[in-house]
Amino acid sequence: GAGVSQSPSNKVTEKGKDVELRCDPISGHTALYWYRQSLGQGLEFLIYFQGNSAPDKSGLPSDRFSAERTGGSVSTLTIQRTQQEDSAVYLCASERTTDTQYFGPGTRLTVL
């Protein structure tokens, strides 16, 4: 079956612009996670959605970052007023309850 997909695969933007990153989870997976992978920092948790519960936003680095999940499926991560330190690979993962997380290929964001 289809895995987790993310778009775009690469995004280059200018400092100060807003960007939106999209994640399509595996069908039937109720949980969805966003992580960020940057040089020197490894993979860091950003936000977690589980069903209709309030999301766990404890990993978001600043209020410029936000995410939503519509209809319990597709999720969008939005970064406002991008900064150069936002350059990283943004990874999405989905999970079926009592299973493990399956990752998408990531979106490579470069802020010039």
Place this chain on the structure above:
Amino acid sequence: QKEVEQDPGPLSVPEGAIVSLNCTYSNSAFQYFMWYRQYSRKGPELLMYTYSSGNKEDGRFTAQVDKSSKYISLFIRDSQPSDSATYLCAPSTGTASKLTFGTGTRLQVTL
């Protein structure tokens, strides 16, 4: 101090060698211990996971957890060039919980 510590490598071994990859952690609440493999410019893929202390074997791979010393290991037997990748340990407090990743160890298996 990070919750999960992992030697970044790189670790270079000849084909056929036994590889030992290790992590230490500080959070006693971790119950599930995952190992992910990540090829260059790809997302991490789950290799195997264990629950609590003990060993788990899957083909050439063996995962080992010692909760008393907060030490996690992954052994690869008869290593192959296709095993060349970054290996990430990722413990969590439960299913449907965020993963806390080590920095990853880059492994290179040479012919």
